[in-house]
Amino acid sequence: MKASITFDRLRWEEKALADAASSTGLDASLVDAKAMVFQVSKGHRELGDIVLQRCISHYRSLMVTRAIEGAGVRVVNRLSVAEVCSNKLATSIALSRAGIPTPRTMVAMSSEAVESAAGQLGFPLVMKPFSGSWGRMVSVVRDMETLQALVEYKEELANPLEHMYYLQEYVKRPPRDIRVIVAGDRLVASVHRYAPDGEWRTNVARGGTSKAFKPDSELKEMVHKASEAVGGGILGVDAMESSEGYVIHEVNNTIEFKGAQSAVSTSIPEQLMRYVASCARR
Numbered sequence: 001m002k003a004s005i006t007f008d009r010l011r012w013e014e015k016a017l018a019d020a021a022s023s024t025g026l027d028a029s030l031v032d033a034k035a036m037v038f039q040v041s042k043g044h045r046e047l048g049d050i051v052l053q054r055c056i057s058h059y060r061s062l063m064v065t066r067a068i069e070g071a072g073v074r075v076v077n078r079l080s081v082a083e084v085c086s087n088k089l090a091t092s093i094a095l096s097r098a099g100i101p102t103p104r105t106m107v108a109m110s111s112e113a114v115e116s117a118a119g120q121l122g123f124p125l126v127m128k129p130f131s132g133s134w135g136r137m138v139s140v141v142r143d144m145e146t147l148q149a150l151v152e153y154k155e156e157l158a159n160p161l162e163h164m165y166y167l168q169e170y171v172k173r174p175p176r177d178i179r180v181i182v183a184g185d186r187l188v189a190s191v192h193r194y195a196p197d198g199e200w201r202t203n204v205a206r207g208g209t210s211k212a213f214k215p216d217s218e219l220k221e222m223v224h225k226a227s228e229a230v231g232g233g234i235l236g237v238d239a240m241e242s243s244e245g246y247v248i249h250e251v252n253n254t255i256e257f258k259g260a261q262s263a264v265s266t267s268i269p270e271q272l273m274r275y276v277a278s279c280a281r282r
Helices: 012-024 058-070 079-085 088-097 111-121 144-155 217-230 268-281
Strands: 002-007 027-032 050-053 074-076 105-108 125-128 139-141 165-169 177-183 186-194 209-212 234-242 245-252
Touching (some): 002 012, 012 027, 012 268, 050 268, 058 074, 058 079, 079 088, 079 217, 088 245, 111 165, 177 217, 177 268, 186 217, 186 268, 217 245, 234 268
Parallel strands (some): 002 050, 050 074
Antiparallel strands (some): 105 165, 125 139, 125 165, 177 186, 177 234, 234 245
């Protein structure tokens, strides 16, 4: 079977996935999405039996996935999954509907409504963009003065999406969070992520470090439910340990796993490509 791995920045992960493909029975090619041209209604069978979509760009990943699916080629992850995971509000709604504990979340549709939303959550709180990764533009807001300064800044940005506001409660947790990598119904790797000195965000892209651990049955069940809630596939489920138990705050679509791989003995890229191969066979 032939597979394509699309990307718009060739990282360690994409190279590792391509190297691991042969052990799963896939003949995988790396394809730069920036060079792709699609003719609507054409089959584009040169992409093979299945495509693993790995673009970093938010809009390019969605458009590439839509175009490939429109050509009749299966994509991991599906467009419906990518659309939910790439929008924090959509993810929060999906998790809430599935009965999965998440941080309390408020969405304000204008700068005038932000103070009311913050008042209901209480300080400190976390302000996040509706889409994004690597912890970019995620801020801890500790008081009303800081909130007003951030809102004033965001109102000057050209993107109208920045003029609406996604706020979450600040969860008091140990100095770490949890990343579980999922492929279908299999938990591939589970790591605690620790922030570097002077930073509260645990993203590996910001210097965070990872340490493997064995999840308990409660966390396993929550991770499986979260994966199912967004539509399944290859996902990174992020959780925190609160005083009332686990809460899941994000489900990520195009995951980086170099940090997690440094902490576990199993080959993450091989496990992910085995899942892609199983999808191709179905």
